Amino acid sequence: MTDFRNYKVPYELTPEYSKSVAYFSMEFAIHQPLKIYSGGLGFLSGSHLRSAYELKQNLIGIGILWKYGYYDQGRNQDQTLKPEWYEKTYSFLVDTGIKFQVPVHNQPVWVKAWYLPPDTFKSAPLFLLSTDLPENDYLSQTITHRLYDADTAAKIAQMMILGIGGAMLVDQLNFNPEIYHLNEAHGVSSIFYLMKKFGSKEEVKKRLVFTTHTPEEAGNEKHDFFLCDKMSYFYGYSVPEVHKMTGIDGHLFNHSLAALRFAREANGVSKLHGEVSRRMWGHYPDIPEIQSITNAQNWKYWADKQLYRFMEEADNPGFDDRKRYLKKRAFDIVADQTGKLMDPDVLTIVWARRFAAYKRPDLIAQDMQRFEDLMSNTAMPVQMIWAGKPYPMDYGAISVFNSLVHLSKRFKNVAVCVDYELTLSKRLKQASDVWLNNPRVPREASGTSGMTAAMNGSVNFSTFDGWICEFARHGENSFIVPQADYHNLSIQDQDDQDLDHLYEILKNEILPIYYSNKRKWRDIVQAGMHDVRFEFESNRMVKEYYELMYQ
Secondary structure, three states: OOOHHHOOOOOOOOHHHOOOEEEEOOOEOOOOOOOEOOOHHHHHHHHHHHHHHHOOOOEEEEEEOOOOOOOEEEEOOOOOEEEEOOOOOOOOOEEEEEEEEEEEOOEEEEEEEEEEOHHHHOOOOEEEEEOOOOOOOHHHHHHHOOOOOOOHHHHHHHHHHHHHHHHHHHHHOOOOOOEEEEEOHHHOOHHHHHHHHHOOHHHHHOOEEEEOOOOOHHHOOEEEHHHHHHOOOOOOOOHHHHHHHHOOOOOEEEHHHHHHHHOOEEEEOOHHHHHHHHHHHOOOOOOOOEEEOOOOEOHHHHOOHHHHHHHHOOOHHHHHHHHHHHHHHHHHHHHHHHOOOOOOOOEEEEEEOOEOHHHOOOHHHOOHHHHHHHHOOOOOOEEEEEEOOEOOOOHHHHHHHHHHHHHHOOOOOEEEEOOOOHHHHHHHHHHOOEEEEOOOOOOOOOOOHHHHHHOOOOEEEEEOOOOHHHHOOEOOOEEEEOOOOOOOOOHHHHHHHHHHHHHHHHHHHHHHHHHHOHHHHHHHHHHHHHHHHHHOEHHHHHHHHHHHHHO
16 A cells, blocks of 8 residues: 655665655546546657656656546537537546645635555556645535636636645655746646745745747736735735745746746746747746757557567558558547548648647648549549547637638548547558658747657657657658748738748659658658657656756
8 A cells, every 4th residue: 555645765876866856737648438628738748747657757746637628529510610618537446545735715725635555557656636625615626626727717717726736745845846847837826836845946946947938928827916916826925025036027927937937947838939939038037058958758558569660670561561560540530530531552641739819720722623633533532530629618720620621521531530539540640651740830849740650650740840840851751831931921921921832842752752752751661660769759858957956
């Protein structure tokens, strides 16, 4: 029986990773059955915990047990998006018996801690907090119901449970981490608890590191100081004290800036994002130099091992056969969901990730004439699949999703899938020959879906943004949309230029190689698989966190 009052990581630690770390994240995508994630941030934290387990690091995860998850992506009668919320129950989580109170809105709210043991899904230990307890009134119970609740006060309360609650839990466990690592600024309320615990900003700073994932000012959470104060977010400190402590004036509390001001080390999540972040935050005094540690994904969890085996044995027929099988198997899911029968011998383009305006899910379909020509080409046929979850209150993104659903009804070879979670994500990567990624540069901090696509024999076709800048060699391991002049062109002109380039590359390079030069296509696929294997594998990433951020 685990002793949760004097908690130690329950496996033999590797000596160079013995420094103790508590890793705070709002979402963790560990495995399909545990639905407490929305998108990239969760996929990243999940891979982080899997690699920390593989390398036997002294790290524990701190997150929240979302009773209804993010949401379930169902369909209305006409196949358009229907967000649904169902209660989730998990037999594999362990009740730690730990309960404590966090002040929210000047009222004590009971918080309970659940535990995901490392052996369950091969991940570092994960503790999950819940307020869904009979001791709490109904409103307090709902704090941990929906990930990223649309209500502002509820969202602030969620951040408090992660930050203040997470820091309290660490004390309840008597874990005494040498490092508190905030993955994004959601948990920054912990600094006010730690100030009381350690007595000074200098002492907190020795122990805090911060990872930012947001490449633009507007994406960083800001909330009204007085609302935060009313919610007890500052854990007993007055607004003037917080102004002084964080150096943030005005009426808006900037969570990321507070995290930077209290962090000993900070990092962006790709080389480009590091540069963008240094420019973005550079004019603020009293913040650490923002380093770069490029995001990565866990090979053991994501990669198709058979494909790699055939590649390593130089068994080309075996390799081609395996990829065809992977496509065929994934197409069963597409057929089941949409009634569309896809052909494993046809070039398949997949666009699948979180639906957000800057990612431009519908870019390829913006010019209807060109899209129809592409989809009705019989000499070099193409299939197109879309999937991904928009934020349930992002009506712009939902309308784009729904427009693609209606578009798909006009074509036999176009499908839109729902329920884009870990399992479907892996299957659609296996289904794809071309992984289409066309965010507006430089809006994508890292974007990791293309890494796991490459691990499953798919070729990245992307705008030059995020991690791709460190990976891509056009025509050798991927295809790149040349950069538009993002500084001087209007958004509409950027989109038009990117679209022209996208179709040129598809027509003049991708399709001819796929259909007329199978050997070259296989070389490009395998070069991508090879290049992603170590450089963009999360064991490299978690090693770098120890070397660059924790030491």
